[in-house]
Amino acid sequence: MNLPHLLPYLAAGWIMLVGLYGIVTSRDLVHAVVCLQVTQSGTYVLLLAIGYRSGATAPVFSDRPPPPAGGPVTDPVVQAMALTDVVVGATVTALLLALAVQVAKRRGTLDPADLRSLES
Amino acid sequence: MILQLTVALPVLAAALLAAAGRWLPRLAVDAAALGTAAAVTALTAVALARSPHRPQVAWLGGWGPGTGVGIPLAADPFAAGTACTAAVLTLAALAFSWRYFTEIQAAFHAMVLLFLASMCGFAYTGDLFNAFVFFELMSVVAFALTGYRSEEPSTVHGALNFGIVQSIGAYLTLAGIALVYARTGELGLATAGRHLAAAGPGGGLVTGAFVLICTGYLVKAAAVPFHFWLADAHAVAPTPVCVLFSGIMVELGVYGVARTYWAVFDGLVPLRAVAVLGAAAALLGAVMSVLQHHVKRLLAYSTIAHVGLLLVGVAAATPGALAGTAYSLAGHAGVKGALFLGAGALLNRHRTVDVRDLRGRGRGMPVTGAVFLLGGLFLAGLPPSGTFAGHSVTEHAATEIGWWWYTPLSVAASALTAGAVLRVWAVVWRSAPAPAASRRDGPQEREDPETRVTLGSLPWTMLAPGLVLLAAGLATGLIPGGPVAAAAEAFTGHGAYAALVLDGRLTHPRPVPADPWTLPGFAGAAVTVLLAVLIAAATLPHAAPDGGGGRVGGRLARRPAGRAVGRAAAAVTARLHALHSGHIGDYAAWLTAGVAVLALLTALR
Numbered sequence: 001m002n003l004p005h006l007l008p009y010l011a012a013g014w015i016m017l018v019g020l021y022g023i024v025t026s027r028d029l030v031h032a033v034v035c036l037q038v039t040q041s042g043t044y045v046l047l048l049a050i051g052y053r054s055g056a057t058a059p060v061f062s063d064r065p066p067p068p069a070g071g072p073v074t075d076p077v078v079q080a081m082a083l084t085d086v087v088v089g090a091t092v093t094a095l096l097l098a099l100a101v102q103v104a105k106r107r108g109t110l111d112p113a114d115l116r117s118l119e120s
Numbered sequence: 121m122i123l124q125l126t127v128a129l130p131v132l133a134a135a136l137l138a139a140a141g142r143w144l145p146r147l148a149v150d151a152a153a154l155g156t157a158a159a160v161t162a163l164t165a166v167a168l169a170r171s172p173h174r175p176q177v178a179w180l181g182g183w184g185p186g187t188g189v190g191i192p193l194a195a196d197p198f199a200a201g202t203a204c205t206a207a208v209l210t211l212a213a214l215a216f217s218w219r220y221f222t223e224i225q226a227a228f229h230a231m232v233l234l235f236l237a238s239m240c241g242f243a244y245t246g247d248l249f250n251a252f253v254f255f256e257l258m259s260v261v262a263f264a265l266t267g268y269r270s271e272e273p274s275t276v277h278g279a280l281n282f283g284i285v286q287s288i289g290a291y292l293t294l295a296g297i298a299l300v301y302a303r304t305g306e307l308g309l310a311t312a313g314r315h316l317a318a319a320g321p322g323g324g325l326v327t328g329a330f331v332l333i334c335t336g337y338l339v340k341a342a343a344v345p346f347h348f349w350l351a352d353a354h355a356v357a358p359t360p361v362c363v364l365f366s367g368i369m370v371e372l373g374v375y376g377v378a379r380t381y382w383a384v385f386d387g388l389v390p391l392r393a394v395a396v397l398g399a400a401a402a403l404l405g406a407v408m409s410v411l412q413h414h415v416k417r418l419l420a421y422s423t424i425a426h427v428g429l430l431l432v433g434v435a436a437a438t439p440g441a442l443a444g445t446a447y448s449l450a451g452h453a454g455v456k457g458a459l460f461l462g463a464g465a466l467l468n469r470h471r472t473v474d475v476r477d478l479r480g481r482g483r484g485m486p487v488t489g490a491v492f493l494l495g496g497l498f499l500a501g502l503p504p505s506g507t508f509a510g511h512s513v514t515e516h517a518a519t520e521i522g523w524w525w526y527t528p529l530s531v532a533a534s535a536l537t538a539g540a541v542l543r544v545w546a547v548v549w550r551s552a553p554a555p556a557a558s559r560r561d562g563p564q565e566r567e568d569p570e571t572r573v574t575l576g577s578l579p580w581t582m583l584a585p586g587l588v589l590l591a592a593g594l595a596t597g598l599i600p601g602g603p604v605a606a607a608a609e610a611f612t613g614h615g616a617y618a619a620l621v622l623d624g625r626l627t628h629p630r631p632v633p634a635d636p637w638t639l640p641g642f643a644g645a646a647v648t649v650l651l652a653v654l655i656a657a658a659t660l661p662h663a664a665p666d667g668g669g670g671r672v673g674g675r676l677a678r679r680p681a682g683r684a685v686g687r688a689a690a691a692v693t694a695r696l697h698a699l700h701s702g703h704i705g706d707y708a709a710w711l712t713a714g715v716a717v718l719a720l721l722t723a724l725r
Contacts, residue, residue: 016295020288023708029280032704036287043294050302077189078301081249085294088256092287095260099267099280106273115277117702118352119417 008049016042029100029110033093040089047082051075122170123178123193123244126163126203130156130237134230141226150218153229157214160236161207168200172603175624176200177246185311185622192246192308194621197607198446199243202368202375205453206239208592209367212585213360216461219579220360220468228268228358235261235364242372246621248297248333248384249307251376255293255336259286262369266357277702278356285349285707289339292715296332299325300384309383310618317615321388324723330389331719334377335711338718341373342424343397343431344404345710345717348700351408354420359464362416363589366423366460367453374427374449378434378442383617391435393721397714398431402529406536408700410659411693415463415473415544419456422499422537426452426507429530433514438521443608443634444514447596451506454593455498459541461586462491465578466548475544476661480553487583489549491590496545498593500538500652501645506596507534511648512641513601513634527644535648539655546660601634608634 019039026032051074059076067073104110133156141149167176176195183190195203210232217224217232238258245251263286267279301307303325304315316326335346342350350370354362377394405424412418426448433445465488467473470481482489498505501512511530518526609629610616616627 012295016291020708020712023284023288024705024712026705029704032284036284039288040291043291043298046295046298050298077307078298081298084249084253088253088260091260092256092263092283095263096280096283096287099263099270099276099283102267102270102276103273103280106271106276112704115702117697117700118274118278118281118355119697119700119702 008045008052012042012046012049014042015039015045027111027113029103029112030097032112033096033100036096037089037093040085043085044082047078047085051078121178122163122167123176123195124180126160126167126244127193127237127241129163130160130233130240134233134237137226137233138230141230144226146224149226149229150214153214153233154211154218156233157207157211157236160240161204161211164200164204164207164240167195168197168204171195171197171200172606172626175620175626177621177624188311190308191250192310192621193241193244194246194617195244196610196617196620197603198375198611199379201446201450201607202372203240203243205450206236206243206364206368206372209364209453209457209589210236212457212461212589213363216363216464216582216585217358217360219581220464221358228265231261231265231268232361232364235265235369239368239372243375246309246383246617247307248300248309248312248380251309252290252294252297255340255376256290258369258372259283259290259340262286262353262365265361266353268358268361272356275356278352281702281704281707282349282353284704285346285711286339288708288711289336289346291336292332293336296329296335299329299332303329308621309379310621313384313386314615314618314622316384316388317386326385326388327723328719330380330385331393331715331722333380334394335715335718337373337376337380338394338397338431338714339373339711340370341377341427341431342370342401342405343394343428343714344400344424345714346397347401347405347424348707348710350424351417351420351700352702354423355414355417359416359460359467362419362460362463363457366419367457370423370427371430371449371453374430374434374445377431378445378611381434381437382612386614389722391437393718395432395435396721397718398428398435399525399529401425401428402432402533403428404696406533408696409537409540410543410655411696412540413475415466415475415478416460418540418544419459419463422540423452423456425533425537426456426499429514429533432526432529433510433518436514436518436521436523436526437612438517439605439608439612439631440517440520440634441514442612443601443604444510444512444517446510446604446608447506447513447599447634447636448510450596450599451498451508451510451593454589454591454596455495455505455507458491458586458590458593459495459499461582461589462488462495465582465586468582469578475547478548480548480551482549485549485578487578487587489545491586492541492545492549494590496538496541496652496656497649498590499541500534500649502649503642503645504597505594506599507593508641508645509597509599509634509636511644512636512638515644516638516640531644531648531651535651535655538648538652539659542652542656543659546656597636601636605631605634 022035056072059073064070241254263283306312339346409421501508609631
């Protein structure tokens, strides 16, 4: 595999690592939740990169016949997976942000370093 | 039809309860939830009874194996057994909640049913991406249930830590699933497995995919260093929910690793990394368990230890070890569920689960005391409990493949965790109550009551579920070894899962029955129980309640020679406590390090 083909995979890995780095160094829980969303974006890129075929069009057959007659299309399975992934991500993010709001209300801070350990 | 109903019925009931629950009387909500859980228990029991004789496979929407994009649900005996365990625990948790929560919304019942549906779905699914979706549904409901009492600061903090760590793991799992799809073009466990097996040893991509998929499952299974979320979440989650978390949700991570390995990666990657992380979890969890005063946290660390042992049992990768692991899983689910319900009864009665505040206050709760005593002994592997059968069979199987270290590890982890529970029993039920004046000035943070009303005497609906679970934990040890060994053989058989799902063909192996009733098994159990009692006695706090309560090595510190040991132990203890900081950045860093260790150990040839 040459570099242009490898690039989307490297980008996906990079995005996931950047998100992880953000969570590790985060000083704000809302920031940490957004970084989690960034980590997840890496999986979108990975999924779409896997289904991509050069020269292919979107897998929509309303105005043209399905392949092989209509020419190559990109893989619809990974796109369905990415869509499901987006829904999952929205649920998780909404729930975690709600929890972060509660932390801010109860503890008066969003900095993870200021939260007391739960270990008694 | 049974398999689809197992998942669909609780989802439907949950939706109805969430929509109409606010207008329904409390009794109707409880009855509906209990009825649904009972129906799912019956459905999974039927699937379990049928699975050895008739293939239990359903292709959703009639998209069969020929179409290439169908999604199967398949129940082999272990899948059905796991789902059945989840259903029984849900039934017990809901029955306990009936009188335990005086004020609760129907949303709680709806979420518990949704949780049950996702666990059954995860156990039955034969599709990688479907497994991810059920896994995420299970996680999201678990976050919401953990943070259910959102007015408590530590509750939302624990739930947030749980949510972030678990989600990172789940996204890594999804990345691994994507890599499998990239290599094979298949998402079915069976089809992807056949494809990879035909292609031969896969190299970097296959190893990477396995490591990434396993990461999410190992976060769920709380292998070290992915385990930090577990104690935080268990300490703050409502007690009936802890039963489900400790009894089956964490174990589903182990199930996920085992299912993915044998259905997809059979023989393509080594499992030694799983063994190493599992053994580390067994040791660390056991030590941390002894160091706790908070009963729910103590039980949570004990779960980490026992699930670590389950992971090592899976990583041994022989049918014998897997049969033992199945015994252990079922036995542990019953015993740990009963212990958590006992902790819930203590919390209800005394508004605290801190052992230092509970000294001698167990009188008047004899049934709960018996649950703690018996639960502790069963955790140590007192025959004929399921944990005894599990330890005996797994230790035999591990010794057979030359893992001489497994038996000492299993004995040590079981003895430490059981000793911690027995110490709770001794302090709360067998010690003289501390005089009121010298009682601690109260814990740093008063345990929030999960209910407003303290019940005068515990109603039978709060006692019976614990006793039933304890009896179930006992009875699982009496399951005959033949069927369990056959199920393990069918689970691990090369291509057996693909034959079941794709061809609808059962393999009928004739294995040597798993036999827990051996001399080494009894000897191991005797040593473990003895050690557990000794550990409980040695860590018993002094009668003087002045802060020395629960200090580890309390007896040692009185002798000069023991003082140095005591100081060293205190330093290590402080270090271990500091490690579990509750800081989400630390947890994420440990997770990243864990993935690196997992990848290195798996990639090394």
